[in-house]
Amino acid sequence: MSTSTHPFTPEEIMAFLDGELTADRAQSLSTHIEQCSECQQTAESFRSTSRKTSAWVVSVPTSLAGSAIATRAERGTSKFAFAGLNEILFRKRGWIPALALAVGFFAFVVMLSNRASMRMAEAPSAVMLKRVEPLEERQYRGVDTATVGAGGGGDAGDRVLYRKPQAGLAMSRTLPDSAKQLRAQASEPHLAEPMIARTVSLSIVVKDFDASRAALDMILVRHNGYAAELNVATPQGAARALQGSLRIPAPQLVAAIAELKALGRVEAETQNGEEVTQQHADLVARLKNSRETEQRLQDVLRTRTGKVKDVLEVEEEIARVRGEIEQMEAEQQNLEHRVSFATIDLKLAEEYKAQLTSPAPSAGMQLRNAIVNGFRNASESLLGIILFFAEAGPTLLLWLAILFIPARLLWRRYQRAYATSSSSLGA
Amino acid sequence: MNETPTNQASAGENAGAAPASAASDEQLMLAFSKGSSEAFSELFSRYKQPVYGFFRRRISDPAHAEELTQETFLVLLRAAARYERRALFRTYLYAIGFKILQAHRRKAAFRATFFGQSNSIPDPFKTDATESGLWVRHAVGKLDGMDREILLLREFEQLSYAEIADLLQLPVNTVRSRLFRARTALRNLLEPPAEPLAKDAPQPSAQKKERT
Numbered sequence: 001m002s003t004s005t006h007p008f009t010p011e012e013i014m015a016f017l018d019g020e021l022t023a024d025r026a027q028s029l030s031t032h033i034e035q036c037s038e039c040q041q042t043a044e045s046f047r048s049t050s051r052k053t054s055a056w057v058v059s060v061p062t063s064l065a066g067s068a069i070a071t072r073a074e075r076g077t078s079k080f081a082f083a084g085l086n087e088i089l090f091r092k093r094g095w096i097p098a099l100a101l102a103v104g105f106f107a108f109v110v111m112l113s114n115r116a117s118m119r120m121a122e123a124p125s126a127v128m129l130k131r132v133e134p135l136e137e138r139q140y141r142g143v144d145t146a147t148v149g150a151g152g153g154g155d156a157g158d159r160v161l162y163r164k165p166q167a168g169l170a171m172s173r174t175l176p177d178s179a180k181q182l183r184a185q186a187s188e189p190h191l192a193e194p195m196i197a198r199t200v201s202l203s204i205v206v207k208d209f210d211a212s213r214a215a216l217d218m219i220l221v222r223h224n225g226y227a228a229e230l231n232v233a234t235p236q237g238a239a240r241a242l243q244g245s246l247r248i249p250a251p252q253l254v255a256a257i258a259e260l261k262a263l264g265r266v267e268a269e270t271q272n273g274e275e276v277t278q279q280h281a282d283l284v285a286r287l288k289n290s291r292e293t294e295q296r297l298q299d300v301l302r303t304r305t306g307k308v309k310d311v312l313e314v315e316e317e318i319a320r321v322r323g324e325i326e327q328m329e330a331e332q333q334n335l336e337h338r339v340s341f342a343t344i345d346l347k348l349a350e351e352y353k354a355q356l357t358s359p360a361p362s363a364g365m366q367l368r369n370a371i372v373n374g375f376r377n378a379s380e381s382l383l384g385i386i387l388f389f390a391e392a393g394p395t396l397l398l399w400l401a402i403l404f405i406p407a408r409l410l411w412r413r414y415q416r417a418y419a420t421s422s423s424s425l426g427a
Numbered sequence: 428m429n430e431t432p433t434n435q436a437s438a439g440e441n442a443g444a445a446p447a448s449a450a451s452d453e454q455l456m457l458a459f460s461k462g463s464s465e466a467f468s469e470l471f472s473r474y475k476q477p478v479y480g481f482f483r484r485r486i487s488d489p490a491h492a493e494e495l496t497q498e499t500f501l502v503l504l505r506a507a508a509r510y511e512r513r514a515l516f517r518t519y520l521y522a523i524g525f526k527i528l529q530a531h532r533r534k535a536a537f538r539a540t541f542f543g544q545s546n547s548i549p550d551p552f553k554t555d556a557t558e559s560g561l562w563v564r565h566a567v568g569k570l571d572g573m574d575r576e577i578l579l580l581r582e583f584e585q586l587s588y589a590e591i592a593d594l595l596q597l598p599v600n601t602v603r604s605r606l607f608r609a610r611t612a613l614r615n616l617l618e619p620p621a622e623p624l625a626k627d628a629p630q631p632s633a634q635k636k637e638r639t
Contacts, residue, residue: 055562064479
């Protein structure tokens with residue numbers, strides 16, 4: 001049958017029999033088919049094929065019942081383990097979440113390994129830092145800083161740093177007499193009692209910031225303490241905050257904490273006590289030995305006579321021992337100071353009340369700031385991504401190269417198995 | 428147009444799915460989504476045979492076919508609250524069934540790939556097809572995969588061209604041309620005009636007699 005003699009193709013006849021032809025076309029075909037025997041034959045062949053196809057009948061098993069489905073629905077889960085994961089991974093394009101999961105896991109492993117290697121690289125320097133710390137403490141022994149906002153709570157950016165270079169002297173000048181007494185007592189520690197350096201951390205929210213600030217000064221005076229560091233921030237359009245490191249004589253620590261807590265609502269509190277008895281005892285013993293050595297050397301210098309070279313050597317040795325003694329004395333004083341004066345790391349935050357009269361930035365300025373921040377965030381994100389790929393990229397490429405061939409083989413095998421599964425027919 | 432070959436093809440299964448109540452499938456589904464368990468029972472009795480047939484014709488293991496039939500109705504049960512009357516219920520149900528079938532095939536392929544398990548192994552003692560049914564099955568089995576799927580969906584599930592196109596993500600014209608190709612190929616396989624059929628294809632008994 002050709003379209004030159006027939007206005008309808010066999011495909012259209014099939015569509016006509018299936019009821020899939022448009023109404024006007026179906027009408028024309030219906031009229032034509034009544035007159036054309038060849039088209040009637042074509043239509044009959046389609047009908048015949050369909051009749052034969054209907055011989056493929058499937059009978060339903062008796063075990064298929066609605067009650068089984070209701071039971072499974074009541075149970076609420078699929079009979080398969082990990083049904084949720086199963087459904088995600090085996091749905092259409094389920095390989096996408098599977099791949100994302102694999103890449104995420106891989107990136108996580110790479111990050112972990114990088115972090116571990118960084119930690120290993122940093123480990124020696126960390127040890128060095130730990131060793132250096134006491135030296136720095138000795139070096140800056142008694143060097144206390146006080147940072148106070150300009151004008152007693154001025155702008156955050158306008159801070160003045162007061163540093164007392166010879167804090168030993170400065171402190172003795174500035175500390176009250178009672179504090180000096182306490183310090184003198186502390187310099188003769190009772191060795192039988194444990195020596196504990198106490199550190200307290202307090203975070204308090206206050207309603208009246210100015211009053212609290214004044215009360216804080218009063219507390220320091222009352223308990224013979226002082227502020228080793230004080231930092232007041234008054235940002236625009238936000239709550240004021242005070243952060244400081246207070247030194248309070250150890251016996252008065254409990255009372256001082258109680259008074260500080262009364263300033264407002266305590267948000268966080270931590271207390272630490274580091275026992276330094278052993279450290280102190282060692283230091284005292286070493287100091288005693290060094291002094292005896294110095295004494296002996298001086299006796300040698302006084303009583304014995306010899307060559308000039310020998311005398312010079314003895315003097316050098318005395319100078320070295322003297323240096324060690326001074327170093328240890330400083331260390332001892334610092335240790336005793338830490339024991340006699342507890343440290344309170346205080347954070348005072350004001351309960352923020354929005355000011356009606358506070359001048360808000362103009363809409364244009366806010367928009368500009370938002371755009372600048374947006375671009376900055378976007379560029380930082382982009383940079384982060386680039387850095388990540390620069391860091392993990394070579395490793396990823398290496399693993400991709402290693403896994404490419406087995407993955408390709410597995411994929412082909414999967415495709416073949418899927419094709420087999422799709423082409424299999426039932427009864 | 429009622430002169431469709433498909434009506435004849437699936438007449439047997441449709442007889443089993445004759446509605447006991449006058450309500451349409453869509454009305455029953457809406458009633459079920461509002462909590463009527465009787466509506467679900469009615470839908471189940473109407474469609475258990477077509478849905479089982481859908482799976483049974485595509486999967487060799489009857490136990491798996493039964494399992495997937497249950498899975499389909501289970502999904503229907505769970506998704507009842509979200510049902511919207513946008514298409515025929517039949518189309519909706521077969522769409523669920525088709526997705527479950529594809530997931531089953533993927534799982535089977537995955538198992539075969541990674542665990543070396545073969546796909547569904549047919550149990551010869553459970554084959555319930557007649558001789559003519561087997562003949563049709565073998566003929567259908569010789570068709571191209573996509574053509575076969577389109578033919579089965581049209582002949583047995585009675586889906587329209589548009590519904591098949593939607594289900595298989597194909598243009599309607601492609602569905603029509605592929606269906607035509609499949610039917611022509613099937614006609615040639617079932618009624619070889621002059622040449623004998625392939626050696627492994629079973630011959631219809633009538634033709635065998637003629638040849639002898």
